[in-house]
Amino acid sequence: MGLGREQEVEIRKPPQFIPGERVRAILHVKNDGSYAGKNIGENLVRKGDEGYVRDIGTFLQQFYIYAVEWVGRGTVVGMRARELMSLDKAAASGAAETAAPNDKIATYT
Numbered sequence: 100m101g102l103g104r105e106q107e108v109e110i111r112k113p114p115q116f117i118p119g120e121r122v123r124a125i126l127h128v129k130n131d132g133s134y135a136g137k138n139i140g141e142n143l144v145r146k147g148d149e150g151y152v153r154d155i156g157t158f159l160q161q162f163y164i165y166a167v168e169w170v171g172r173g174t175v176v177g178m179r180a181r182e183l184m185s186l187d188k189a190a191a192s193g194a195a196e197t198a199a200p201n202d203k204i205a206t207y208t
Contacts, residue, residue, distance in 0.1 A: 109162050116152045121186040124148045143176045
């Protein structure tokens with residue numbers, strides 16, 4: 100018998116987001132009962148909502164939990180990296196791509 104599905108220990112790597120980074124939710128997040136003042140199953144964050152990482156913690160010494168302030172909702176919700184995308188990094192990479200559109204990529208065979 101195995102352990103079933105073994106998951107990667109995220110905290111062995113640096114966090115994917117930093118405090119102050121602007122992020123967007125890529126999934127709907129509902130209350131699993133751990134968010135006080137909201138009913139279980141109630142939407143906390145909707146896909147497409149934008150917010151800012153306020154703090155980084157860990158859960159079970161395995162996962163990073165990003166405390167994200169959702170400005171439009173006036174809430175702070177703990178999120179996993181797989182539920183977020185960086186808007187700051189996307190803007191930076193988009194700027195780099197448009198800065199030099201004629202650059203060629205070398206390929207080696």
